Amino acid sequence: MKKNLKNMLCIFMAVSMLILAGCGNSAAGTGASGSSASGTSAVSAGSPESQKTGEESTAPAQTAGTENQGEKVVRINVGSEPDSLDPWMSAATDTEAIFMNVFEGLVRFDEAGSIIPGLAESWDISNDSLTYTFHLRKNVTFHNGSPMTSEDVIYTYENLSGLNGEKAISSKFSSITNLEAPDDYTVVMTLSDVNAAFLQFNKIAVLPKGYEEQAVAPVGTGPFRFVEYVPGQKVVLEKNTEYYDESRMPMIDKAEIYIMTDESAVVTALQSGQLDIAGVSAENAEILSGEFDIYNSPQNMVQIFALNNSVKPFDNVKVRQAISYVIDKQQVIDGVFGGYATELYSNFSPVMGTYYNDQLADTYTVDIEKAKELLTEAGYGDGFSMTITVPANYQKHIDTAQIIVEQLKQVNITAEIQLIEWAAWLEDVYTNAQYQTTIVGLTGKLDPNDVLGRYTTTYAKNFFKYANPAYDGLIEKAIKETDETVRAEYYKECQKILTEDAAAVWICDPNLTVASRKDLKGYTFYPVGFMDFSKMYYED
Amino acid sequence: MMYYCRKAGGLLVTLALVSLITFGVFQILPGNPAYIILGVDADPMQIEALEQSMGLDKPLYQRYFSWIRGLFAGDLGTSFRYQQPVSQLITSGLTVTGSLAVMTMLMTVLIGIPAGIWLAGHGGRKYSVGFSMLSQISLSVPAFCMGIFLINLFSVRLKWLPSIGYISWAEDPAGCMRSLLLPSLSIALGSSAVLIRYVKVSVTNQQKQDYVRTAYSKGLRKSKVMYRHVVRNSLIPVITILGMLTADILGGSIITENVFSLPGIGRLISVSISSRDLPLLQGLVLYLAVIVVLCNFAVDLVYSVVDPRIRLK
Numbered sequence: 013m014k015k016n017l018k019n020m021l022c023i024f025m026a027v028s029m030l031i032l033a034g035c036g037n038s039a040a041g042t043g044a045s046g047s048s049a050s051g052t053s054a055v056s057a058g059s060p061e062s063q064k065t066g067e068e069s070t071a072p073a074q075t076a077g078t079e080n081q082g083e084k085v086v087r088i089n090v091g092s093e094p095d096s097l098d099p100w101m102s103a104a105t106d107t108e109a110i111f112m113n114v115f116e117g118l119v120r121f122d123e124a125g126s127i128i129p130g131l132a133e134s135w136d137i138s139n140d141s142l143t144y145t146f147h148l149r150k151n152v153t154f155h156n157g158s159p160m161t162s163e164d165v166i167y168t169y170e171n172l173s174g175l176n177g178e179k180a181i182s183s184k185f186s187s188i189t190n191l192e193a194p195d196d197y198t199v200v201m202t203l204s205d206v207n208a209a210f211l212q213f214n215k216i217a218v219l220p221k222g223y224e225e226q227a228v229a230p231v232g233t234g235p236f237r238f239v240e241y242v243p244g245q246k247v248v249l250e251k252n253t254e255y256y257d258e259s260r261m262p263m264i265d266k267a268e269i270y271i272m273t274d275e276s277a278v279v280t281a282l283q284s285g286q287l288d289i290a291g292v293s294a295e296n297a298e299i300l301s302g303e304f305d306i307y308n309s310p311q312n313m314v315q316i317f318a319l320n321n322s323v324k325p326f327d328n329v330k331v332r333q334a335i336s337y338v339i340d341k342q343q344v345i346d347g348v349f350g351g352y353a354t355e356l357y358s359n360f361s362p363v364m365g366t367y368y369n370d371q372l373a374d375t376y377t378v379d380i381e382k383a384k385e386l387l388t389e390a391g392y393g394d395g396f397s398m399t400i401t402v403p404a405n406y407q408k409h410i411d412t413a414q415i416i417v418e419q420l421k422q423v424n425i426t427a428e429i430q431l432i433e434w435a436a437w438l439e440d441v442y443t444n445a446q447y448q449t450t451i452v453g454l455t456g457k458l459d460p461n462d463v464l465g466r467y468t469t470t471y472a473k474n475f476f477k478y479a480n481p482a483y484d485g486l487i488e489k490a491i492k493e494t495d496e497t498v499r500a501e502y503y504k505e506c507q508k509i510l511t512e513d514a515a516a517v518w519i520c521d522p523n524l525t526v527a528s529r530k531d532l533k534g535y536t537f538y539p540v541g542f543m544d545f546s547k548m549y550y551e552d
Numbered sequence: 553m554m555y556y557c558r559k560a561g562g563l564l565v566t567l568a569l570v571s572l573i574t575f576g577v578f579q580i581l582p583g584n585p586a587y588i589i590l591g592v593d594a595d596p597m598q599i600e601a602l603e604q605s606m607g608l609d610k611p612l613y614q615r616y617f618s619w620i621r622g623l624f625a626g627d628l629g630t631s632f633r634y635q636q637p638v639s640q641l642i643t644s645g646l647t648v649t650g651s652l653a654v655m656t657m658l659m660t661v662l663i664g665i666p667a668g669i670w671l672a673g674h675g676g677r678k679y680s681v682g683f684s685m686l687s688q689i690s691l692s693v694p695a696f697c698m699g700i701f702l703i704n705l706f707s708v709r710l711k712w713l714p715s716i717g718y719i720s721w722a723e724d725p726a727g728c729m730r731s732l733l734l735p736s737l738s739i740a741l742g743s744s745a746v747l748i749r750y751v752k753v754s755v756t757n758q759q760k761q762d763y764v765r766t767a768y769s770k771g772l773r774k775s776k777v778m779y780r781h782v783v784r785n786s787l788i789p790v791i792t793i794l795g796m797l798t799a800d801i802l803g804g805s806i807i808t809e810n811v812f813s814l815p816g817i818g819r820l821i822s823v824s825i826s827s828r829d830l831p832l833l834q835g836l837v838l839y840l841a842v843i844v845v846l847c848n849f850a851v852d853l854v855y856s857v858v859d860p861r862i863r864l865k
Binding site: 093095179 | 581582583584587588589590591592593594595596597598600601602633634635636641700703704707708711714715716717718810811812813820823826827828
């Protein structure tokens, strides 16, 4: 027995040594030559055995090169897990940014956010703006091989609007009262109400009729087809060689999107060659700027210091205006975003072009005396105490809160930062408006109605609790206005009202900063989150 | 036999209690899984549909009992966040964390036991001071810190090893080893330091025992005394430590898995809590309880092998 034990120990140690030695060798060997092994076998078409889990994750172990056996791969990061692979069930910006490569709607949008033809090559809108006739492209096939015809479009819109007798999938399409397909490539929709934003809604994915597996193996018409989603790790897309539009034919073969929430992990992954391109913060971009090309653009986001208009003392417009006079946005832009952000004066980013009101910059320039005066008029001459509730997972917003706390001290307002979990923020602040003030980023939308409509009393998630009948009326008028110039004027007026009422303090539109391998070109910015892989290519 | 029955009984009671508490806590915590998954831009219709598909429209007790019923049928339910069977998610998390645990334990034992024995044999000499300083350092540096240091050295500067991710053994054994080397090393450095100290103290104590003197007086060689008698008797406390360590690593190191972006159990735990994924968390709690009990049991078994005087009772 004693001998056995000794022998066992010896054998155990010998075996362990071998294993360790073996792994040492492989470690040294793979870096140089064997990298193809992990790269090529990574795609196993979603077999459940290969699925690994977690919130962030992985890149292949290859450290050298993206081009395995001539295959051109782009590896990029994304901040969160897809909410659903079924585009109709998905609402998260990150998910959309990936899957707009896979799915297409009747219309698409270009870099400026303008609506351009998608699956419909043209459309006619009746004079009363209630009938939309879409003329479909004739050479489109879904990734599963079936041709895209008006039947699929009717199926799509019946589901979205609930005209098939089931529950509607989206409230946006509830105004559709009738759907018709005069032939295989024409679809006519009739609306109950005029809605100037309706055309833009049609960017929603058209899905093949009768296909039930969207949540597992999504099928669309886009330039990339879905290969696999490994929870916690990655989403893999490949080039759709059958894509109908030669001008958008992908120049890369594969896109691997790694789910990573930790910024420092993203930076090391770039540095060690496991990612080719990634969104990073401004200060990390500086570190990476030697080895990588840095791209930088406003992203149509609104970083907002929201004041709950329904609770004291923020129900008093003078208090809100006073705070607007105190907050020095440039300090936040320099201190938190390294200067890479655009100052905002209303709930609207200049990215939105024609709808942007550029006359508001001087409404509140920093003026402490004026602020004190306003506070005295409001009966808060001695200041007050307040809480800033900030979601704990957004370091940028926390940093911003710290700067704001210091600035508010100048007028004797004592602000305390309360960090809460994102889940709690969504429920307490966003849904139930149980808060005093908060700092958060509102992601961009293509249509001004989706941006400014947040402040109407009828909007369920109006967590600012801003209430102004005149404003509601103007938004209502704008949505029914089909003359784009007049409509733009209405929205400019809306921005002005918000600013004058100081419904909130709008701080800035932080730039989206992307670090890219120097030989990888073609990254394109859009006014909404969209990683357009069809434009990316490697320089030889 | 009674022993196993009592263990199993205890396990069941613990599980029932823990699952009840988890359900309760999730009732009190603010946060709706449907909002968390869909985010701020969700359409009300989408939220309603998702809540319905997750069964959140049913009352709490009904959900709890259907979970229990599923459990007896071997069904852990479907994760809210990933919309996949919980058992499948845990299995895949376990392959990552399990591989990590095996690598880490191997390294810990291989560094810890020989070094401990050697140090005990050479107590007081000049090496010993240097060695205990090293072990002090690796003991006091937390694993994640060590991890960041190792990443910086081996991934960013030398570009030898990947800094993130996991490759499964079946897919590519060499890649698997490479992906786990740094994370396991960052844990093993600390844990082997603990082990070294235990082994050293334990061996030193045994060396002072009467039976050691007797062995020497019988004319046995030093190495024989050491490996036949001393080391063997010193291993009991060491095994206890190793058992605890295994349970610890199998429970998933949330921080280490985060630093290296490993999709293991630790990651699942943090996701299940932050996204209010009750079915997933319940499954994980079940898994953790089983792991702890199994590890304790394994330690008992190894005791009786190493020291036949100890019998399972």
